[in-house]
Amino acid sequence: MTWYFTEDPAVFRAAAGPLLAAEPARNTTVLTLMDRAVRLGWWADPDGRVTGTVAVAPPCVPLLGAVTVAAARALASVLPYGPGEAPTEVRGETGPVEAFADAFAGATGRSWAPGVRLRLFRLGTLVPPDPEPVGRARVAGPEDVPLATGWAREFARDIGDDPDARDLTGPVTERVTEGRLLLWEDPGGHPVSMAAVSRTLEGQACVHLVYTPPAERGRGYAAGVTTAVTRTALATGTEQVLLFTDLANPTSNGLYRRLGYRPVTDHLSAVFTAP
Structure with missing residues (x-):
């Protein structure tokens, strides 16, 4: 299982399109930011099926789409960023965000604190x-x-x-x-x-x-x-x-x-x- 990254929305959509179409609600922040993100990523299973997404808002804020806790934890160690660009926060569904935050803090010596807690609603x-x-x-x-x-x-x-x-x-x-x-x-x-x-x-x-x-x-x-x-x-x-x-x-x-x-x-x- 691997994370892949690109700066090209067309490349990202070609890879992650089936997941974006199947889970548009859980990927809403990624979809909204896709054309303005500084980096886009997708998590692929061994069979090539994409089961996770991330969009990085400028300057360096990962916004997690539909993603598993394991994929979020792995993302913390492979997310590419340059000098002075380390994430200042991460946003997404609660479980994956906590997993990313714990792993990133453990690897960098930083600590983290919960910010705003939100609930996503869908119209019935x-x-x-x-x-x-x-x-x-x-x-x-x-x-x-x-x-x-x-x-x-x-x-x-x-x-x-x-x-x-x-x-x-x-x-x-x-x-x-x-x-x-x-x-x-x-x-x-x-x-x-x-x-x-x-x-x-x-x-x-x-x-x-x-x-x-x-x-x-x-x-x-x-x-x-x-x-x-x-x-x-x-x-x-x-x-x-x-x-x-x-x-x-x-x-x-x-x-x-x-x-x-x-x-x-x-x-x-x-x-x-x-x-």
Whole structure:
């Protein structure tokens, strides 16, 4: 059993395509990052069958796809990276992440601590909120980019990420340009919540950037805009609609269950300290 690596998405897709197609939900982060990853990898059994994937986000953050604990443990010793590029964290399903973190820490003298714990949900049957919140959803336009970028920064801060770690204007603009970011407006026409959806890859898309400013929470706006963006994904023929929630946030976990989303697997980020 062996890990193979490439920087070419076409080579990766040719090798790992059957697994990506068979397990699109468990490989959603790999699929989303595939064209922007600094490195892609696949784990092959002795018969050549691919049973694991990884995408390395810049500068050097492994994102584990569907992968076994044994493969994740082996990855810690063979993942290629240059001087000064050692992983600062690893993300993926909880068991494989813990296996990678333990093996990497043991080999490098580092320690690691658990970061954000997430739960991956997949839509069963959409159940719109009843009663529906007041207002309406609309597709965000170019004039909404500054507002949505500001909210994206607040969203990043809420989930424990550093909003200054990367430019968010570009990704927000991309979603707006492609019609994948929706706003919920109150009856006065003021934006009060937002949600976006990824591009559809291998029949699946992921709802993200669900954010409501603190002053507007508790009015059902997040339920309204999540329902709307879910419908947008379904209308394009998406077979599986996914989303991640912070396990420390019982409000959002309860909301998505009420809307018809069902748990798939739990995820963890493991953060490494300096040696």
